[in-house]
Amino acid sequence: MSIAKYVYLSMHDYFESDGYLLKYSKTETVRKTSEIEHRILRQVFSDYGIKGVDFNSSADIPAGTGLGSSSAFTVGLLNLCNAYQSRYEPRNVLAAKACQIEIEKLGEPIGKQDQYGCALGGLNFIEFHTDDSVTCEAVPLSHQNRRRLEDGLVMFYLGGTRSASAVLKEQTEQLMSNKSVESNLKAMVRQARSLRAEITTDIDVIGPYLREGWERKRSLASGISNPKIEDAYKRAMEAGATGGKLLGAGSAGFLLVYAPDGARDSVCTALSEYRPYDVRLDPIGTTIVYSE
Structure with missing residues (x-):
């Protein structure tokens, strides 16, 4: 599910046409593509032949908190580079390239x-096939069910950031050597299929699904929970939530819970030391806001 929190990217010609001015969490002024420290910028600019640009990035949410900001950055950057070069690539192509x-x-x-x-936005059922292909199917929700889903979901920032790589590396190693980890992953696949079938008619099933999914996920690697x-x-x-999970690979970031039927206020009170964030669906995905 894509939520209405964004990474904002902009780019225009740099005053010095043979260099780069790059502004993100730090500032880089370099002459060659190979000198760019930011790995994603260096790779994408090299692939697309982007030269002589002034680039800026900002975001609603800090990196390393489990909300996919790195991939949002990459997808958005590909879309931006296409627009800068007066080209177009469909959203599914942007996703595959990212x-x-x-x-x-x-x-x-x-x-x-x-x-x-x-790339796609909205609520999707996504399948990853053994031949590395990916298929995506939008999950239709009525306006009433969408509002109930959004009103029941709330995120709490528990603090901290982390690199997903370390947690995911251990998870992969566990998968190779631990049959219970493989069994849990297969069960989570079955969960996704069942949830896809049920959520369009009964939004409240998401609570128990989140609860079971979190219980399975935290057993995949030691660093997922604490x-x-x-x-x-x-x-x-x-306090009344019916389910939830830590978002992302684990160990830090946002806790997502589903608290329907007025339980949201009591849950926020119970976790008053953490800042709550509304969850609203973004139906569009990556988009060009302005192009001169």
């Missing part, structure tokens, strides 16, 4: 769900 850049070229041990979610996360989760459930 996966290629992050996973194949940069060697990140991540999945493909973030790239496709950010006492702070477990305490916040327990208090949310005791």
Whole structure:
């Protein structure tokens, strides 16, 4: 599910046409593409032949908090480079290219769900096939069910950032040697199929599905959960939430809970030391806001 939190990217001709001015969490002024420190910028600018630009990035949410900001950045950057060069590529192509850049070229041990979610927008059922192809099917929700889903979901920022790579690396190693990990992953696949069939008619099923999914996920690697996360989760459930999970690879970031039928206020009170964030669906995905 793509939510209405964004990475904002802009780019225009640099005053010095043979160099780069790059502004993100740090500022780079370099002459050659190969000198760019930011790995994704260096790779994409090299692939697309982007030269002599002034680039700026900002975001609603900090990196490393489990909301897919890295993939949102990559997908958005590809879209931006196309617009800068007066080209167009469909959203599914942007997603596939973002996966290629992050996973194949940069060697990140991540999945493909973030790239496709950010590119396509909305609520999707995404299948990853053994031949590396990906199929996406939009999950239709009535206006009433969409509002109920959004009103029931709330995120709490528990603090901290982390690199997904370390957690996912351990998870992969566990998968190779631990049959229970493989069994849990297969069960989570079955969960996704069942949820796809049920959620269009009964939004409230998402609570128990989130709860079971989190219980399975935290057994995949040792670094996924910790006492702070477990305490916040327990208090949310005791206050009326019907399910939840830590977003992203684990160990830090946002706790998502589903608290329907007025339970949201009591859950927010129970977790009053953490800032709550509304969850609203973004139906569009990556988009060009302005092009001169």
